[in-house]
Amino acid sequence: MDFLNALVALSNFVIIPAIAYGSQLALGALGVTLIYGILRFSNFAHGDTMAFGAMLAVLITWLLQSMGVSFGPLPTALLALPFAILGTMALVLFTDRVVYRFYREQKAKPVILVIVSMGVMFIMNGLVRFIIGPNDQRFADGERFIISVREFKAMTGLKEGLAIKTTQGITVVVAVICVALLFWFLNRTRTGKSMRAYSDNEDLALLSGINPERVVMYTWLIVAALATTAGVLYGLDKSFKPFVYFQLLLPIFASAIVGGLGSPLGAIAGGFVIAFSEVTITYAWKKVLKYMLPESLEPSSLVQLLSTDYKFAVSFVILIVVLLFKPTGLFKGKSV
Amino acid sequence: MSDTTRTAALFGLVFAMIALTGTMQSWNVALLILNMGLISAIMALGVNLQWGFAGLFNVGVMGFVALGGLAVVLTSAAPVEGAWSAGGWRIVIALLAGAGTIVGTVMVRQRMAAGRARNIATIAILVVGFFLYRGIFDPGVAAVEAINPALQGNLGGLNLPVLLAWPMGGLLAAGVAWLIGKTALGLRSDYLAIATLGIAEIIIAVMKNEDWLARGVKNVVGLERPVPYEIDLQNTSSFVNRAEGLGLDPATASSLFVKLNYSVLFAIVLVIIFVMAQLALKSPWGRMMRAIRDNEVAAEAMGKDVTNRHLQIFVLGSAVCGIAGAMMTTLDGQLTPGTYQPLRYTFLIWVMVIVGGSGNNLGAVLGGFLIWFLWVQVEPMGLWLMEVITAGMPEGSGLKKHLIDSAAHMRLLTMGVILLLVLRFSPRGLIPEK
Numbered sequence: 001m002d003f004l005n006a007l008v009a010l011s012n013f014v015i016i017p018a019i020a021y022g023s024q025l026a027l028g029a030l031g032v033t034l035i036y037g038i039l040r041f042s043n044f045a046h047g048d049t050m051a052f053g054a055m056l057a058v059l060i061t062w063l064l065q066s067m068g069v070s071f072g073p074l075p076t077a078l079l080a081l082p083f084a085i086l087g088t089m090a091l092v093l094f095t096d097r098v099v100y101r102f103y104r105e106q107k108a109k110p111v112i113l114v115i116v117s118m119g120v121m122f123i124m125n126g127l128v129r130f131i132i133g134p135n136d137q138r139f140a141d142g143e144r145f146i147i148s149v150r151e152f153k154a155m156t157g158l159k160e161g162l163a164i165k166t167t168q169g170i171t172v173v174v175a176v177i178c179v180a181l182l183f184w185f186l187n188r189t190r191t192g193k194s195m196r197a198y199s200d201n202e203d204l205a206l207l208s209g210i211n212p213e214r215v216v217m218y219t220w221l222i223v224a225a226l227a228t229t230a231g232v233l234y235g236l237d238k239s240f241k242p243f244v245y246f247q248l249l250l251p252i253f254a255s256a257i258v259g260g261l262g263s264p265l266g267a268i269a270g271g272f273v274i275a276f277s278e279v280t281i282t283y284a285w286k287k288v289l290k291y292m293l294p295e296s297l298e299p300s301s302l303v304q305l306l307s308t309d310y311k312f313a314v315s316f317v318i319l320i321v322v323l324l325f326k327p328t329g330l331f332k333g334k335s336v
Numbered sequence: 337m338s339d340t341t342r343t344a345a346l347f348g349l350v351f352a353m354i355a356l357t358g359t360m361q362s363w364n365v366a367l368l369i370l371n372m373g374l375i376s377a378i379m380a381l382g383v384n385l386q387w388g389f390a391g392l393f394n395v396g397v398m399g400f401v402a403l404g405g406l407a408v409v410l411t412s413a414a415p416v417e418g419a420w421s422a423g424g425w426r427i428v429i430a431l432l433a434g435a436g437t438i439v440g441t442v443m444v445r446q447r448m449a450a451g452r453a454r455n456i457a458t459i460a461i462l463v464v465g466f467f468l469y470r471g472i473f474d475p476g477v478a479a480v481e482a483i484n485p486a487l488q489g490n491l492g493g494l495n496l497p498v499l500l501a502w503p504m505g506g507l508l509a510a511g512v513a514w515l516i517g518k519t520a521l522g523l524r525s526d527y528l529a530i531a532t533l534g535i536a537e538i539i540i541a542v543m544k545n546e547d548w549l550a551r552g553v554k555n556v557v558g559l560e561r562p563v564p565y566e567i568d569l570q571n572t573s574s575f576v577n578r579a580e581g582l583g584l585d586p587a588t589a590s591s592l593f594v595k596l597n598y599s600v601l602f603a604i605v606l607v608i609i610f611v612m613a614q615l616a617l618k619s620p621w622g623r624m625m626r627a628i629r630d631n632e633v634a635a636e637a638m639g640k641d642v643t644n645r646h647l648q649i650f651v652l653g654s655a656v657c658g659i660a661g662a663m664m665t666t667l668d669g670q671l672t673p674g675t676y677q678p679l680r681y682t683f684l685i686w687v688m689v690i691v692g693g694s695g696n697n698l699g700a701v702l703g704g705f706l707i708w709f710l711w712v713q714v715e716p717m718g719l720w721l722m723e724v725i726t727a728g729m730p731e732g733s734g735l736k737k738h739l740i741d742s743a744a745h746m747r748l749l750t751m752g753v754i755l756l757l758v759l760r761f762s763p764r765g766l767i768p769e770k
Contacts, residue, residue: 119756122679
């Protein structure tokens with residue numbers, strides 16, 4: 001019984017939140033990794049692209065809600081998501097047209113493109129703050145829980161409860177669908193294959209008649225879809241706040257690099273590695289240990305390795321360790 | 337137009353704009369802009385050392401600026417009575433134990449042959465070291481933070497003159513930069529950028545959470561200042577008389593006088609750092625740095641020690657940022673870790689360097705003044721613009737209210753547009769490198 005209680009407590013506070021967070025990070029890191037693979041620079045504006053997409057979804061959700069449209073037990077934001085993706089696609093294609101294309105034609109050094117993306121980051125950040133303001137916005141509606149603590153306790157008779165939020169369930173389901181679609185696209189379609197070819201060897205791809213502008217356009221479209229989805233899922237799960245998306249940049253980059261920049265599979269693995277380490281290291285283990293250890297050994301303190309405010313430090317340390325010992329990441333990425 | 341006249345004209349333009357602020361808004365605002373402009377120029381010089389001279393992509397400026405601020409508290413604040421005996425030494429011993437663990441790990445990894453034994457030893461040392469560190473550390477922190485928590489609860493400082501805190505800020509930033517450089521400088525540019533971005537966040541997280549150090553988000557206020565207080569000046573009869581002789585009321589005169597004092601102090605520091613940076617740029621060392629920047633492989637083939645030179649300039653540039661950070665905290669009179677934001681303290685400095693002209697010290701200084709001026713003045717300009725745009729809208733319309741309320745966020749947008757325009761049409765900046 002104690003073992004079951006410990007397991008339930010562990011799932012409730014560590015495993016389920018980490019899976020949801022990991023899926024969000026993985027979607028974000030996929031975007032970063034695709035840009036890196038095809039356009040060959042680290043996109044600092046990615047966090048703010050996510051914020052922009054999520055903002056569109058929030059606005060459309062409000063519009064739908066005011067029109068009385070709802071999605072039953074699911075959040076209305078899911079209905080708004082496709083429209084938000086279209087809006088974000090328009091924005092990133094526009095930025096590519098007026099900003100990035102010039103440097104691509106010049107064959108500018110990657111570091112110049114990174115600085116350019118800093119400028120784009122400023123603009124997108126300003127745009128989001130200008131339109132929706134810097135404050136917290138809640139836009140989740142529908143059922144709050146798939147299983148609530150009370151239901152779970154009544155069902156199993158255990159002392160510990162297990163809650164699965166609807167948003168957590170949706171995050172995982174949507175993330176799985178997105179990743180499946182992405183891999184199908186990359187591995188099975190002609191465009192997807194040309195994208196991989198272009199990422200592997202630019203000159204050879206050009207030689208075999210792949211149109212680079214087309215590849216770049218598709219990349220931006222996919223990145224916009226991934227970023228918006230990640231942004232909306234994160235916003236549903238926590239809450240929408242522009243500045244938080246900017247701060248997500250660090251764990252997202254860490255995920256992409258840990259997995260190996262340029263490798264989609266690595267981005268997903270990296271997202272979960274980062275999420276699980278952040279949650280386990282900042283979780284107070286007292287509750288779980290209480291069930292696992294005999295009474296005499298019961299811990300008096302919270303048994304929290306690091307306070308939650310140091311979660312950035314966790315992603316960072318993992319990043320440094322991986323870079324020092326395996327510079328190409330877990331799944332052989334690029335190391336140009 | 338020759339280069340010199342162009343440079344002079346650009347500087348003249350910026351100072352004319354500041355002077356115009358003085359006549360149209362108030363001289364108080366103008367001096368505030370000037371003072372922060374001076375500090376920004378120093379930060380820009382620091383980033384220019386790293387990026388312009390050596391091509392190091394450091395986006396952790398915020399962290400070093402914040403460390404400078406921390407140094408002000410640690411140097412000039414009065415020590416908290418009983419804090420050291422209560423737990424201060426314990427904390428120091430704990431930190432030494434932590435450092436010892438890391439040194440031990442590194443040594444084990446260097447001495448032992450690769451294999452399972454080495455991995456087990458590494459993990460064992462790290463785990464034991466961590467719990468040892470927490471075991472010594474936690475009671476010490478609890479004891480220190482229990483002392484008068486409403487006002488103190490930290491270790492306090494050394495009670496030294498506040499001007500000494502400025503070089504101390506540089507030293508603290510340099511020390512941390514050395515540690516970071518040792519681990520992260522081997523990485524290529526993108527990775528270094530992400531690493532420094534992370535380090536800055538961690539430094540801020542430490543300053544926010546370690547209350548024993550400088551009270552965390554509870555802030556340290558009322559720091560010592562190197563200039564007289566306004567209230568004292570207003571009570572000095574000779575000052576009041578002279579102010580009245582100039583036709584100013586004592587309150588305005590005293591606040592202007594204090595700000596001018598700061599301006600002079602900051603200008604002295606700026607000139608010293610600028611001259612040193614200029615000498616460095618023109619010296620053989622500076623030429624070597626630029627050679628490394630332009631072609632690392634060739635420089636290495638000529639026998640230059642690229643890694644060590646990078647470390648050197650990374651430490652120097654960070655120290656300059658630390659000095660500027662200490663000056664800024666002195667100007668504010670308080671340390672508020674919650675206000676450090678990467679957009680303002682890292683990326684804005686980068687805009688300054690790029691817009692001014694990376695690789696050119698004068699350019700960085702110009703960028704510091706110009707971008708800071710715009711950062712402050714875009715808000716009223718945006719408000720004015722919004723009022724013009726919304727003039728035709730009906731009173732009380734939601735859109736009108738939203739547009740006017742959002743004018744404050746125009747500055748980020750403007751900075752992005754300026755950065756992109758400069759990168760596109762004048763990629764070498766306003767005053768390009770020679």
